Amino acid sequence: MRWLAAVAGLTTLVFQVGIGPASTSARFSAASSSPTSGFTGATLSPAVAPVITPVMAGRTIKLEWNPVNAPRSVAYSVERTLVGGATSTVCLAPSIPIVSNGLVACTDSGAAPDATYTYTELPYIDIPGSTPWSLPRSTSSVPFLVPRLSYLAAGSDVSSTGTSINVPYPTGTQSGDVLLLVSVSGRNKAPTTPTGWNQLVSQGIGGSSSSYLFVAWRVADAGTSVTLDPQANGSGASTRIVNYGRTNGNSATPVVATSSVVSGTATASTTFTPPTNVVTNASNAVVVSIMATNGATSPSLATSMGFTLRLSNNSTPGSGSVSIGLADTNVAMSGSSVSSPTWSQTGTSQAWLFATVAFR
């Protein structure tokens, strides 16, 4: 009986080791996990597409905005929308947007004068053949009226005491542009208007502030210069030609866009605002504010009133100094009274000569 019990016990042991529940639920095993590898997709920064600022650059519209960054090259889809009208893509090859001086810029060379546009841009990662990864399109720029005329350049200053000076047209002048002949002398005497030119202002001051401002204009011809006697004698005169070029697509012959040119003189002061506002008589006109003194420093705009300073110069062409300032703004509506900017001079204050004209 004891043997039988012992054999039965051994059988039970074998069963447990060989085929019992414990043997089927566990095996010798081991495991080891790898470090985790991570993958992150590119993003564009900032997360909101910057707004375009349109500005005139020569005869075309320059569009500028802050760049968007990404791990790869970023391109931009730029659209122009005619206010109340259609949308089209601009800044296409070969004039695609490029980064310059920290800004992205391109040129809209197809904009039409007198039209008002808004612009948007959509940045995207530029990978050929890909579904572009992009930001939502920017909000629209402020409406931009394409001017008929735009400041292009001021020609070389001819500072001389001569009686027959040759004043060159600015580089890039094209037939049909508006040319302004501006001469400031230290002698209170009027020059004779050259042939083919139209006098706008001929204004002088005597005494200690003795000076003279002469302004004439013409539609540019095929010439390259004009001859003038500034009547300056030993005082000398500073004379130059300023070009307001026709924007691309503008084939209209420019005209004066005010029924009365504003001009006059004023006593010496540090700052000066022409007391009479020019009133335009046509839409989309460029208004030009000109001032001159026989001061020894270059003037500036103290309060621009929307004018952009184009020219600020001082020279000593003869026995004395003369200074000149020129600024402009574009005015959309005909009949607008254009608030004058405030000019400023430093050093010993001199009497002011001024003129405000408009063209379209």
Added chain:
Amino acid sequence: MKTSTARFSMGIGGGLLAIAAMGTLVIGSTLALFSASETSGANAFASGTVTVGLGDTSSVVCNVSGMAPGDSSKAAATGSKTLDSCSYNVKYTGSSTAWLAVDVAVATTGTNLYTAGANGLQFYVAAGSTKIMNGTTYKILDGTDTNVVSGSTVEHILISKTAATTNTAVSFDIDYLLPLLAPNALQGGNTTITLTFRAVQSANQPIGVCEAGRQCNTITWG
């Protein structure tokens, strides 16, 4: 009859004598008389081991940022093939023979670069010639391609039908591709991949119908 009686008498007498002798021996024994003993040699039992360790070559952990459509690692099927591949180098170090397998875990936090589709991030995981994951799929036991689902670990993809022995090295290569047609919605997305190298004793559990490169859930993995 006598003889038989004598025999009987002798038999009885001899038996008594024998009993007496035995009684004498027993009595003598307790009284520390002549004696001897013998002990067997020790029987030893030691189990085999199943262990894994790092391989002899360093692994490459990927931390790829700024991926753009078309980016891929050097051994990917298509794409730029300019980015570094990842690797996980391991070694079976146990003394017992073992079956080897790998688990694959794809995961994300936030926007997922991996979509389990053709336009999302693709992974190409292999152990030598054995493909573990091909793009977005792995093979189940019967060889059917099945999507790897992000956030759910795919377990026990067999590496070889030959049991591994001590110091069997395994190198997992992970290549990847973000297709050119990856949609804009994947911008800034992220994905991770983690492999788990497994070994289990091969003794007493035949591999059966399992095949290398397929999920093997018919044996016990621990």
